[in-house]
Amino acid sequence: MVSPIVEAPAPTVSSTPGLLPPSRSQVSVRGVGKRFAARKGAAVVALEQVSLDILPGAFVSVVGPSGCGKSTLLLAIAGLERPTSGSIVVEGEEVKGPFPRMGIAFQRDSLLEWRTVLDNVLLQADLRGRSRSGYIERGRALLQMVGLEAFASHYPHELSGGMRQRVALCRALLHEPTLLLLDEPFGAVDALTREQLNVDVSGICEVSNVTTMLVTHDINEAVFMADAVVVMTSRPGTVAGIVEVDAPKPRTHGFRSDPAFLRAATAVRELLEATGGFRR
Amino acid sequence: MADVLSRSTETPSGPDEPVETPTRLRHVIQRGWVGQVGLVLVSVVAIVAIWELVVVVFSIPKFTLPAPVSVASTLFHSTGSISSDIAVTVEETIVGFAAAIVVGIPLAVAIASSRLVERLVYPMLVTSNAVPKIALAPVFIAWFGLGSVPRVVMAAMLALFPIVISTVVGLVGVDPALILLGRAADAGSSRIFRLIRLPAALPSILGGLKVGVTLALTGAVVGEFVGGNTGLGYVIEQAQGNLRMSLAFAAIVLLAVIGVVLFYLIDLLEHLFLHNRRKAS
Ligand SMILES: Nc1ncnc2c1ncn2[C@@H]1O[C@H](COP(=O)(O)OP(=O)(O)OP(=O)(O)O)[C@@H](O)[C@H]1O
Ligand SMILES: [Mg+2]
Numbered sequence: 001m002v003s004p005i006v007e008a009p010a011p012t013v014s015s016t017p018g019l020l021p022p023s024r025s026q027v028s029v030r031g032v033g034k035r036f037a038a039r040k041g042a043a044v045v046a047l048e049q050v051s052l053d054i055l056p057g058a059f060v061s062v063v064g065p066s067g068c069g070k071s072t073l074l075l076a077i078a079g080l081e082r083p084t085s086g087s088i089v090v091e092g093e094e095v096k097g098p099f100p101r102m103g104i105a106f107q108r109d110s111l112l113e114w115r116t117v118l119d120n121v122l123l124q125a126d127l128r129g130r131s132r133s134g135y136i137e138r139g140r141a142l143l144q145m146v147g148l149e150a151f152a153s154h155y156p157h158e159l160s161g162g163m164r165q166r167v168a169l170c171r172a173l174l175h176e177p178t179l180l181l182l183d184e185p186f187g188a189v190d191a192l193t194r195e196q197l198n199v200d201v202s203g204i205c206e207v208s209n210v211t212t213m214l215v216t217h218d219i220n221e222a223v224f225m226a227d228a229v230v231v232m233t234s235r236p237g238t239v240a241g242i243v244e245v246d247a248p249k250p251r252t253h254g255f256r257s258d259p260a261f262l263r264a265a266t267a268v269r270e271l272l273e274a275t276g277g278f279r280r
Numbered sequence: 281m282a283d284v285l286s287r288s289t290e291t292p293s294g295p296d297e298p299v300e301t302p303t304r305l306r307h308v309i310q311r312g313w314v315g316q317v318g319l320v321l322v323s324v325v326a327i328v329a330i331w332e333l334v335v336v337v338f339s340i341p342k343f344t345l346p347a348p349v350s351v352a353s354t355l356f357h358s359t360g361s362i363s364s365d366i367a368v369t370v371e372e373t374i375v376g377f378a379a380a381i382v383v384g385i386p387l388a389v390a391i392a393s394s395r396l397v398e399r400l401v402y403p404m405l406v407t408s409n410a411v412p413k414i415a416l417a418p419v420f421i422a423w424f425g426l427g428s429v430p431r432v433v434m435a436a437m438l439a440l441f442p443i444v445i446s447t448v449v450g451l452v453g454v455d456p457a458l459i460l461l462g463r464a465a466d467a468g469s470s471r472i473f474r475l476i477r478l479p480a481a482l483p484s485i486l487g488g489l490k491v492g493v494t495l496a497l498t499g500a501v502v503g504e505f506v507g508g509n510t511g512l513g514y515v516i517e518q519a520q521g522n523l524r525m526s527l528a529f530a531a532i533v534l535l536a537v538i539g540v541v542l543f544y545l546i547d548l549l550e551h552l553f554l555h556n557r558r559k560a561s
Contacts, residue, residue: 078464097466110457
């Protein structure tokens with residue numbers, strides 16, 4: 001079995017034996033660093049020498065201590081934040097701006113309060129300047145997939161937090177992305193809803209065959225949904241190690257008591273502890 | 281896979297039930313607006329009652345404070361003869377207010393979207409607002425003559441500041457995550473402005489318009505006090521000079537009515553545009 005991720009400790013492709021050929025990986029991060037110039041005091045080095053490869057169709061979670069640069073890494077892959085060193089290649093092309101077949105969702109659902117649920121999903125087409133008539137059907141199908149078809153003409157303030165997050169997910173998927181980037185999308189919902197969303201999204205990603213990168217603080221969530229969990233060190237963030245989760249997707253609630261799940265979760269915790277992410 | 285998907289189907293009795301149905305919500309909001317206008321009428325009646333009571337109890341002379349009844353009778357008999365003055369004041373107010381919108385909103389957009397414009401224009405705006413603009417009325421008359429122009433300029437000047445400030449605040453205060461979302465979808469800044477920034481700023485802009493329209497009326501009346509021979513401001517000045525206090529009060533009541541009507545017209549716009557949004561929590 002080919003591992004869904006291969007860590008590349010060296011900054012260049014050629015110098016690293018055993019690395020996947022770039023044509024095989026969908027996202028290829030090479031020696032990426034990011035420093036933020038500070039107005040006062042020293043510049044903040046958010047990322048240092050981050051390298052990883054994500055294979056098509058893989059679900060990869062990223063965990064690490066707060067402030068270690070997870071969001072920065074996600075935004076760099078999204079083409080919304082320029083790395084100060086290294087390079088990122090998505091589907092064979094160097095990232096210079098937002099990749100057209102990318103979907104993104106953040107911690108806060110960022111729904112537009114003045115648009116109905118369906119119109120919020122269609123915002124994706126509007127923002128891209130595409131005629132929305134070609135997307136209405138897909139928008140409705142996505143809402144049906146997350147069980148919200150009856151709420152298409154409701155307004156966001158009439159929905160619960162979990163429902164809003166599902167709408168944001170439909171919006172991220174409207175244009176049939178091949179790469180889905182999620183930055184703590186379940187951070188603001190309650191634990192029960194969160195576990196349900198984990199199952200839902202695991203299914204949706206599997207059906208839509210979209211490569212997914214999920215940034216999260218929750219180790220259980222990271223392991224539950226992923227083929228592999230990237231563990232980062234505290235700032236400056238770099239890859240501490242990668243824990244693979246060897247179990248079929250999509251995952252269902254029962255997976256939480258599966259030995260494979262428990263093994264991987266323990267491995268992630270041990271890695272965090274060994275690399276200073278957890279204090280002893 | 282089907283298993284996963286059917287699991288996520290919403291059940292009506294689940295924890296994700298909507299807070300309210302849209303029809304009910306609309307009903308509540310409409311009733312709310314009608315109720316609000318009703319309350320205004322109640323407070324007007326209360327003021328008139330207190331006014332009448334004060335005049336009668338303290339037997340205040342007619343040329344100091346006329347009783348509501350005599351003001352009402354003056355209103356009834358003179359509204360015809362001062363109808364052209366009413367029209368003049370309303371027109372000056374609306375033209376001045378419109379000018380303030382036409383100048384103020386693009387100016388606010390420029391300030392909100394360019395650091396350079398902000399640094400250049402903002403201090404000027406703040407300084408000019410700090411000058412008591414009423415003191416400028418005689419200057420405007422010297423510049424623009426005795427016609428309606430100085431009054432319109434005065435109305436526009438007074439309305440401009442709140443419109444610019446609230447529009448800038450609205451445009452700048454948009455959730456950065458929304459802008460990031462637009463950029464992620466490769467939308468240019470004009471599309472982000474149209475689809476996200478402007479609608480997000482709308483509540484704040486309408487708030488500025490509410491303040492602005494009342495100030496435009498004030499500006500027009502101040503302009504009429506200072507020069508010219510038309511408008512309700514002029515009527516008040518003349519009536520007071522001739523000791524026709526009931527006419528002066530009739531004009532003041534008319535001004536109040538104009539101000540309230542203009543304010544609630546914008547309030548109505550606000551309810552039409554924003555009724556779907558979450559109430560400020
Ligand atoms: N736009 C910015 N300007 C300056 N510094 C920034 C900026 N964005 C992030 N940083 C800094 O970079 C570091 C990493 O931030 P980032 O948001 O990527 O962390 P994170 O791992 O996502 O944290 P969390 O888990 O709390 O969301 C932090 O120290 C932060 O202060
Ligand atoms: Mg973050």
